[in-house]
Amino acid sequence: MNITLEKYHGLGNDYLIFDPNKNECRLTKENIRLICDRNFGVGSDGLLVGPILGQDKLEVKILNPDGSEAELSGNGVRIFGKYLKDAGYVQKNKFVISTLSGEQTIQYLNEEGTRIKVSMGKLSFYSDEIPVTGPRREVLNETMLFGSIPYRVTCVNIGNPHCVIWLNDISKDLVCRIGKHSENAEYFPERINTQLLKVLDRTNIEIEIYERGAGYTLASGTSGCAAAGAAYRMGLTDPKMYVHMPGGVLEVEIKDDYSVLMTGEVGYVGRFTLSHEFAEQVKALQ
């Protein structure tokens, strides 16, 4: 049996869909790393395994390119929503999917399903919910050392863990330098996604991203929500804002109870059927 993967991207954050109803291969850390490898494999910022069909549930498993599992991915969830429509799994305009972090409501905003709104769940700034080590508290504007350099950090969970560093100048180079240390810093028992945040005005922020298990990415939905949440919590923005990332713009709205709505685009790249030779390498690692 061939192994086929569908490639999509959310603002340049690319994912491969492995549909378990159409493929027979056990995924392991080792073969996930190989498939996602940009030189020796197909290449992607992650793998979405689904739909895993349960009682009335459309479940998706989100895997990072290092083989670890993430609780949630904002771009991943929009991409999965588009795949469900393209592959004929859903006919409704609004429905619920389930991830490791809970349930998300997906809504198509256009006929093609390329513009999607997602209810992402609630932001939490509490240390035990992110998680961050130390006594229970909201982790707001605390000093943390990454590679011996102090940064002011606000931490937040939106299904998965994030640390947001508010700066006037942000760049790919800087987020990579910080991210290499912050991702595995001792403060974060589950590791962490890192964002550098620049506030442009009360309705526009800009971020650079270093993802847990993936490294530098052009966009991240949960990062956009986390940075927007941190900016709003610190009183720097209104609750509704545009999040500018190197790959494009997301719209994020924070409700009074800190639940978050995220809206953005999805693009379909195409279907990849693995060559016999490469499929054998993947299967050898299962």
Ligand SMILES: N[C@@H](CCC[C@H](N)C(=O)O)C(=O)O
């Ligand atoms: N690209 C993502 C986030 C994917 C998961 C992340 N790397 C983690 O480990 O938490 C997004 O769009 O949110």
